[in-house]
Amino acid sequence: MSRDGGRWWKADKRSETSIALTPLQRYTFDLRGYLLFEGVLDEATVARMRTVIDDQRLPPADETIERQRFGHNGDLFEWDQVFCDLIDHPLVLAVLMELIGPYVRLDHAYGITMRPGTSGLGLHGPAEPFDSSQYYLHRMGVLRSGLLTLTWSLSDGGPGDGGFGCIPGSHATSEPLPAGAESLVVEVPQPAGSLLVFTEALMHRTVPWQGADTRWAVLYKYSPGSTAWGSSPAAPPAVVAKMSEQQQRFFQPPSVGGFIPTITR
Numbered sequence: 332m333s334r335d336g337g338r339w340w341k342a343d344k345r346s347e348t349s350i351a352l353t354p355l356q357r358y359t360f361d362l363r364g365y366l367l368f369e370g371v372l373d374e375a376t377v378a379r380m381r382t383v384i385d386d387q388r389l390p391p392a393d394e395t396i397e398r399q400r401f402g403h404n405g406d407l408f409e410w411d412q413v414f415c416d417l418i419d420h421p422l423v424l425a426v427l428m429e430l431i432g433p434y435v436r437l438d439h440a441y442g443i444t445m446r447p448g449t450s451g452l453g454l455h456g457p458a459e460p461f462d463s464s465q466y467y468l469h470r471m472g473v474l475r476s477g478l479l480t481l482t483w484s485l486s487d488g489g490p491g492d493g494g495f496g497c498i499p500g501s502h503a504t505s506e507p508l509p510a511g512a513e514s515l516v517v518e519v520p521q522p523a524g525s526l527l528v529f530t531e532a533l534m535h536r537t538v539p540w541q542g543a544d545t546r547w548a549v550l551y552k553y554s555p556g557s558t559a560w561g562s563s564p565a566a567p568p569a570v571v572a573k574m575s576e577q578q579q580r581f582f583q584p585p586s587v588g589g590f591i592p593t594i595t596r
């Protein structure tokens with residue numbers, strides 16, 4: 332058992348790679364468009380990641396979106412192996428197999444930082460009209476997401492602190508976003524060490540940060556093997572070359588032929 336009293340995810344005793352989503356997790360994702368796994372990273376790993384980020388001496392977050400983002404274009408992976416290891420964390424593989432399938436790319440990755448009072452980002456997420464780069468489908472028992480975001484929280488977010496907010500279930504509606512939809516947004520508090528999974532077809536936003544401490548999170552965005560959302564690779568070849576064989580498979584260019592299955596178990 333990896334954490335949390337059996338409520339969220341289980342590692343089979345034989346092998347970590349046999350982790351699979353439970354029927355309740357599948358149902359919850361299909362219903363809401365997001366899933367939160369608590370206690371996935373231990374305190375030492377979170378502390379290590381925070382130290383690596385601190386070492387970069389980033390400029391403090393301000394009201395501009397540029398200053399609330401960091402680690403683009405493979406910088407995270409160049410900084411430290413600890414960020415590479417999250418690309419194919421056993422729970423990540425289980426989530427990706429269920430929601431994208433074995434042909435999957437890491438499209439892009441970056442970090443978010445917010446100081447108390449930082450403004451955030453408005454509602455976005457195009458479930459309607461249909462967007463073939465970021466969609467959500469449920470066909471014949473198979474769940475499939477276009478761009479899928481996996482957010483690792485490196486700071487404690489509590490109720491009312493702000494951060495990730497969404498309109499649960501909006502990934503499945505065929506209605507255009509009406510005026511007043513902001514009132515339907517709910518915040519999803521993200522404790523340190525948690526993993527939030529959401530489809531980019533979900534209407535979501537960054538709610539202004541009211542937490543006592545700075546918010547830190549890293550977001551890994553995965554696409555089906557056939558598509559790209561970003562205009563450039565998630566990391567330069569020299570950085571990818573230092574990764575494990577499995578991690579390198581996540582950086583294949585988008586293709587409908589010749590793509591090696593990313594997840595081979």
Ligand SMILES: O=C(O)CCC(=O)C(=O)O
Binds near residue numbers: 443452494496536537
């Ligand atoms: O604040 C968040 O976690 C959501 C971030 C987001 O939607 C984005 O970076 O596009």
